[in-house]
Amino acid sequence: MQDLSGGYPGGHPRSPGTVGELGEFGLIRELTSRLTTTPAVRIGPGDDAAVIAAPDRRIVASTDILLEGRHFRRDWSTAYDVGRKAAAQNCADIAAMGAVPTALLLGLVVPAELPANWPTELMDGIRDEAQVASAAVVGGDVARGDTITVSITALGDMRNQDPVTRAGARPGDTVAVTGWLGWSAAGHAVLSRGFRSPRAFVEAHRRPEPPYHAGPAAAALGATAMTDVSDGLIADLGHIAESSKVRIDVRSGALDVPAQMSDIGQAVGVDPLHWVLTGGEDHAIVATFPPQQKLPARWRKIGEVLAPSALPQVTVDGAPWDKAGGWDHFGDQDED
Amino acid sequence: MQDLSGGYPGGHPRSPGTVGELGEFGLIRELTSRLTTTPAVRIGPGDDAAVIAAPDRRIVASTDILLEGRHFRRDWSTAYDVGRKAAAQNCADIAAMGAVPTALLLGLVVPAELPANWPTELMDGIRDEAQVASAAVVGGDVARGDTITVSITALGDMRNQDPVTRAGARPGDTVAVTGWLGWSAAGHAVLSRGFRSPRAFVEAHRRPEPPYHAGPAAAALGATAMTDVSDGLIADLGHIAESSKVRIDVRSGALDVPAQMSDIGQAVGVDPLHWVLTGGEDHAIVATFPPQQKLPARWRKIGEVLAPSALPQVTVDGAPWDKAGGWDHFGDQDED
Structure with missing residues (x-):
């Protein structure tokens, strides 16, 4: 069992039982109930798609995928920490273009026998790191599978600056x-x-x-x-x-x-x-x-x-x- | 071995060997080399993040996740068909808000022993269905894992219409x-x-x-x-x-x-x-x-x-x- 004392700030009631007992819609309800929003979120989770403000008329977007055993270990990191890290690496990609993160979407695969508090604490971590980066979680999807898989897409706004790519370095810089x-x-x-x-x-x-x-x-x-x-x-x-x-x-x-x-x-x-x-x-x-x-x-x-x-x-x-x-x-x- | 004759239009050379032999960067190169673009794509794959036009100043976004054995079977569907289907279900979510799809991002998990033509034909399918929906694939991430997992995020533009949610139906409609x-x-x-x-x-x-x-x-x-x-x-x-x-x-x-x-x-x-x-x-x-x-x-x-x-x-x-x-x-x- 993972060490839950390390970084989890507490305060939320733990969901009882396993992911399988909660069911797909129960898990989605648990996950979305923990989310916060920002003024940029016009339509949040629960519809066919989310709608997010893009005042710059350009959107910056990046996807990263993390697997248990490959990118994180449950005996080394709490669910909350995995969530913070997953959100951080996505928001960092947005920042590295010169943009400000606005929204995250989560694709989550979890085994049915996983304790239900694992994905909910993961979501707490994603939400809190998103807030640090000034973004909000606006949607996603869950599915049952053998390996915990966390796929996050981050969106960001350029705020009227030009994106900084990898291609502009010049000798002397x-x-x-x-x-x-x-x-x-x-x-x-x-x-x-x-x-x-x-x-x-x-x-x-x-x-x-x-x-x-x-x-x-x-x-x-x-x-x-x-x-x-x-x-x-x-x-x-x-x-x-x-x-x-x-x-x-x-x-x-x-x-x-x-x-x-x-x-x-x-x-x-x-x-x-x-x-x-x-x-x-x-x-x-x-x-x-x-x-x-x-x-x-x-x-x-x-x-x-x-x-x-x-x-x-x-x-x-x-x-x-x-x-x-x-x-x-x-x-x-x-x-x- | 899956039936590849069903829907794959051919024309692309098959990548030899397995995903593991190609390596992460080799696979990413193979996948991105097959992509097409649209005028909405300002910066495509290959940088920290993609940049896509959002003329409406609002972006519509949705994520879906598909797993082998759960959402598709390799003996029933070709990689190309799985790609078409994965892109279709995401673009349908965007259309169902009243928006026009503009961009897709792909999070892909593949086993190292998978023949390399499976993910490349998957990508062909995603690309072609994106084109039908008027969108382009702009980025993504790949990782190695036991179960083929296809996580797609679709983005869309409202074109100055208001989003149609699930919440507006009135008696008499x-x-x-x-x-x-x-x-x-x-x-x-x-x-x-x-x-x-x-x-x-x-x-x-x-x-x-x-x-x-x-x-x-x-x-x-x-x-x-x-x-x-x-x-x-x-x-x-x-x-x-x-x-x-x-x-x-x-x-x-x-x-x-x-x-x-x-x-x-x-x-x-x-x-x-x-x-x-x-x-x-x-x-x-x-x-x-x-x-x-x-x-x-x-x-x-x-x-x-x-x-x-x-x-x-x-x-x-x-x-x-x-x-x-x-x-x-x-x-x-x-x-x-």
Whole structure:
């Protein structure tokens, strides 16, 4: 049984019994009863489709899918934390375009024998993270299946800014990052060795805190390319480098490696820089800016955009990073 | 191995090998390479999120989730047909609000050992049905898992009309339907007894043809409530009756029961009216109209909205329909 004491704020009565006992319509009722709304929600859950305000006349949309055993473990994360994390990674994609999240839709697969409080606490987590990102859950679908599957679509509004893609970085641009790097990976290393502390890193793995506001702020400042760090810094900078047809060099000395992360690295025999450079799931936001642009508060310059060369598209201190970067979710090794 | 000759139009080279051999990024490349676009798609797949035009300043959004073994069977339907059906049921939800579908996002779970042509042909089907509905696939996510899971989110534009919910039916209104009723259920009955014909019904089960254009047209004519028939006519009219706080009476004599459907009913010992009244998945559109409203072509008056009474919210010829209506997807019995 999962540890429910970790992050669940309580207050809601637990639904009794299993998902199968509740039935499809009973579960939908339980889930929708927990939702909150925003002025952007014109028609919420319960009809054929939801209707959401799109004042910009353009909508930003992204889908992510999470499976138990592959993207989360019930013995490592509470349902509430899985919900927060699932919503966070979707809202981070919206923010990384420079947009403000407005609405989430949830496709949920649950086994009939699952305790009914698991999906309801998942929904609490999704709702609360959506609120942090200024969005609301507006609809979805549930189905019975063997593996818990959480598919979220996030929608966002550009607020009259132009979207910042991965394709606009130019040689000479500054590479900068805001948010956390390597914390989730360090927490994962701790958990996978059977420990539950240091708590800050375990919490970072269970519940990322993407800097949502930084996306639209960077767009307003003229960021030329932007993405969120979901696959690892090197892999995600690789996406920018490939789309923009440039090389990106990261200065390792500019990266923040907290002392406590170094301690964990020493304890488990891993160079902590590896977590910072290749760890995904913190959903930091990395962007390129024109060289003369003063960086906003909390952004840190970590490198530079260069012309393409014979070197790999992303280098660290001018040389190839010799360890595998990023995650291929079809690889033989499960991530979590 | 599934029958691939049924509905796949061919023309695309088959991807060799399995999904696992392709890898996550290889599969995403294969899937996105097959997509087409529309002028509404400002940024398509490949970035953190897609950007789609929303000229109405409101976006309509709906999510549906389909699982192998539960909502489709690979020995009954080709991947292409599953794709058409998945896209159809989502676009029907958008049309049933009175909106025009603009974009689809796909969350796809596939086993590593699945032949790679299965997801690519699925994508062909989604793309082609999206085109029929005037939409394009703009993004998504893939993950590896044991059960094929297809989660689609459809977005649509209201085109300056007001959304038609389930809540606006008033006593005296006409109940009318357009599209097919009971065809998918009759085809399911045929397939579940091991037959492959009559072909028209089997095809209707494999690939519904929702009357997308009828949704916005009904909205323009002042439809007071509307939904698509996904759970069965009685169940879906029940949703309108409940939301609108009215009773709805269906006249069975007004329903179209084709002679060939009666023949199937006789052969398998089922009253074909049962399929027409309770069969889902054809995605007909049912709506209520003010009594004086002349019905558009291809709409058929099938009943009337009445004041609530002690009777069930939906009656047939003034009396309760005595067989179970609609499907509860958490029931013990698999639908497909």
